Amino acid sequence: MDKKVSAEQINELYTFTRAHYVEYYDLQTELVDHLANAIEGIWLQRPNLTFTEALDIEFKKFGIFGFSDVVAQRQKALGKKYYRLMWGYFKQFFKLPHLILTFGITFLTFKLLEFEPTFFIYLQMCLIATIVYKTIHYKGKYGKKVKDTGTKWLFEEIIYNCGGILGFIGIPLQFFQFTFKEVNFFTVSMLTVFLVLTAIFSYVMLFIIPAKAEEHLKATYPEYNLEISGQKL
């Protein structure tokens, strides 16, 4: 009978991937199955090799950087998926019926800034405060979930990190100078467009996507259902 990787050795493989900087359960699972298959493949030829010896041979095939390239590329791929998702929701605001709301908000913002351009600063400060508050809130929520479940899902981390929106909060500051210059149709229009677009992007990243996190996670990870139903291996 062919030698098979035992359940205990599967757990060892999970520990092995974690020890080699694969933090995310989704990627760990895929690599564990790969290593287990490869080890069983080696055992067909050389049944006398121990589990550790066979694992050592297989791990070397990943090259000198081990799993790090696989992890980096996975992050890149899921980052791309997130931004595509975000763009999809963003575009909804420029289609009916959302378009009416977008148009209404744009018109009101324009009128407000035309009346007093410095309102731009207050509105942007409110937006920045919301971004900071929500990202800290999600960080805590996600951290607690990781602590409770003991598993990290890369796409979930990207969702609760709100696509790294916190790194962009310095951009609005570049526009503050325009509020002190001569007020004309062009500057007010530019500030309005910037304000409305950043507000929509922020709304999508801070509210819409996190609210639908479970739905997107289930669509991304078929194994997520198995995990949350307590069937984790």
Next chain:
Amino acid sequence: MKNSQLYKGSLNTIIMKLLEENGRMYGYEITQKVKLITKGELNITEGALYPALHKLEADGLLDVEVERVDNRLRKYYKLTKSGEKETVNRLAELEEFIKNMQTLVTPNINPDLQY
């Protein structure tokens, strides 16, 4: 994978072609299938395979299914509808490339052009 840019550039097409023929496959199965078909001439390295699979998945060309096999979870990849269409395009592109390369590497000497 053989240390050649020529193979690396075709990895996605190789994966998509295999999935077109086999329906759904998991990572290790793909590496073994390629080895078998090419009689060990072509070895897809793990470090190249998974990034390629993840990229194709993120691009919406592959879909995934997870099943419990023995005592572990196995992730299968299969082509999406757009992946099926893209496979046809990429194979046609690859065939055209091979044809052009053959013409360039072993050109038929046209007697009419000789003096």
